[in-house]
Amino acid sequence: MGGTSGSDDEALWRQVVTGDGNAFTLIFDRHRDAVFRHAGRQFQLSHVAEDITAMVFYEAWRKRLFVRIVDGSVLPWLLVTTNYVARNQARHERRHRNLLAHLPAPEQVDDIADTYADEDASRQRAGQVRQALAKLRPLDRDVLTLCVLEEMTTRQAAIVLDVPEGTIKSRLSRAKTRLGVLLPAMSPFTGRAATEGNL
Numbered sequence: 272m273g274g275t276s277g278s279d280d281e282a283l284w285r286q287v288v289t290g291d292g293n294a295f296t297l298i299f300d301r302h303r304d305a306v307f308r309h310a311g312r313q314f315q316l317s318h319v320a321e322d323i324t325a326m327v328f329y330e331a332w333r334k335r336l337f338v339r340i341v342d343g344s345v346l347p348w349l350l351v352t353t354n355y356v357a358r359n360q361a362r363h364e365r366r367h368r369n370l371l372a373h374l375p376a377p378e379q380v381d382d383i384a385d386t387y388a389d390e391d392a393s394r395q396r397a398g399q400v401r402q403a404l405a406k407l408r409p410l411d412r413d414v415l416t417l418c419v420l421e422e423m424t425t426r427q428a429a430i431v432l433d434v435p436e437g438t439i440k441s442r443l444s445r446a447k448t449r450l451g452v453l454l455p456a457m458s459p460f461t462g463r464a465a466t467e468g469n470l
Contacts, residue, residue, distance in 0.1 A: 280345045313357045326356045347431040403453040411446035
């Protein structure tokens with residue numbers, strides 16, 4: 272299953288809990304790319320995804336006594352924490368934009384990079400997906416992250432999120448329906464997970 276690689280995380284994490292920095296480095300090296308990719312799904316700019324990744328692992332170290340291991344892997348906890356950190360980052364950016372909105376508008380200057388960006392259809396599509404995900408309720412977004420993007424089973428997602436499996440199933444169905452409304456021109460969350468029994 273794609274979302275729970277690293278079957279010996281549990282043994283390493285027992286060392287992390289005691290303050291073993293070397294064990295934590297091994298966990299970081301093992302899951303950094305997966306966390307970065309998930310952060311990148313929500314923020315297009317790579318430096319923002321890098322900042323989020325760093326904050327996620329900082330939280331993992333700070334809360335190491337309370338990290339939940341699922342089927343021997345710490346990755347599910349890291350991915351859900353990525354969602355939380357990303358939401359905080361989005362709130363920070365909104366406050367920043369609100370501040371800028373009260374400043375005098377700068378002189379308009381044509382930027383060739385903006386022209387290229389406007390012509391990049393795939394980048395626009397990614398932006399639409401990020402916007403649609405941002406409109407979902409936090410639990411619905413977490414369920415999509417675990418069950419669809421990371422291809423976890425509903426049972427595993429229920430363990431990570433500490434809710435009944437039936438709640439996961441209903442939330443997953445509702446979230447996919449909501450995305451179908453928000454993104455009528457495409458259906459990015461109806462792939463392999465829908466046909467492999469995760470629903």
